Amino acid sequence: MKQILRTSLVPLAAALALALVAAPLLAVDAPAGPPPGPKGPLGGYLACLRIVNLTEVQKADVKALVEASRPKLEALHATLKTDREALRAAVTAATPDPCAVGRALLKVEADLKAIGDELKALRTAIEALLTPEQKAKLEGCLKAPRQDAAEDGAEED
Numbered sequence: 001m002k003q004i005l006r007t008s009l010v011p012l013a014a015a016l017a018l019a020l021v022a023a024p025l026l027a028v029d030a031p032a033g034p035p036p037g038p039k040g041p042l043g044g045y046l047a048c049l050r051i052v053n054l055t056e057v058q059k060a061d062v063k064a065l066v067e068a069s070r071p072k073l074e075a076l077h078a079t080l081k082t083d084r085e086a087l088r089a090a091v092t093a094a095t096p097d098p099c100a101v102g103r104a105l106l107k108v109e110a111d112l113k114a115i116g117d118e119l120k121a122l123r124t125a126i127e128a129l130l131t132p133e134q135k136a137k138l139e140g141c142l143k144a145p146r147q148d149a150a151e152d153g154a155e156e157d
Contacts, residue, residue, distance in 0.1 A: 042066070042119065045123060045126075051137060052130065052138050053134065053137075058129050058130070061129050065126055066122070069118065072118055073115065073119070076118060079111055080111040083107040084108055086104045086107070087101070087104035091104075
């Protein structure tokens with residue numbers, strides 16, 4: 001009797017554990033209210049590029065790099081969205097299959113890595129266009145605390 005109970009609870013426990021791990025990956029809703037400046041995964045990076053005093057040629061080159069990478073990033077985002085929906089379906093199934101949940105979770109993780117790799121390649125290409133002074137300004141901006149985050153936590157009367 002104990003063996004039957006144990007074998008029927010193990011897959012359920014594994015599915016629940018995977019569901020808890022996958023829950024943050026399923027959160028696709030954006031916070032209320034659009035943040036100022038550029039949006040998307042490169043939003044903060046592009047906002048920092050505005051303060052490094054790019055030349056007109058650099059601005060055109062950066063725009064060309066961003067536009068060239070846009071189709072691939074959009075395709076990767078569409079794949080991520082589809083895979084997140086599949087993960088959500090696997091987790092919320094009446095009787096979740098731990099293997100299906102695990103496969104779906106691994107697909108989402110691979111999608112996120114692919115997007116990160118593409119963004120890193122784009123940032124590397126953009127930074128190759130910058131002078132050492134511009135790179136230093138960009139690095140300082142990226143390391144600085146976000147203004148909107150500081151305002152949210154600093155509202156005291």
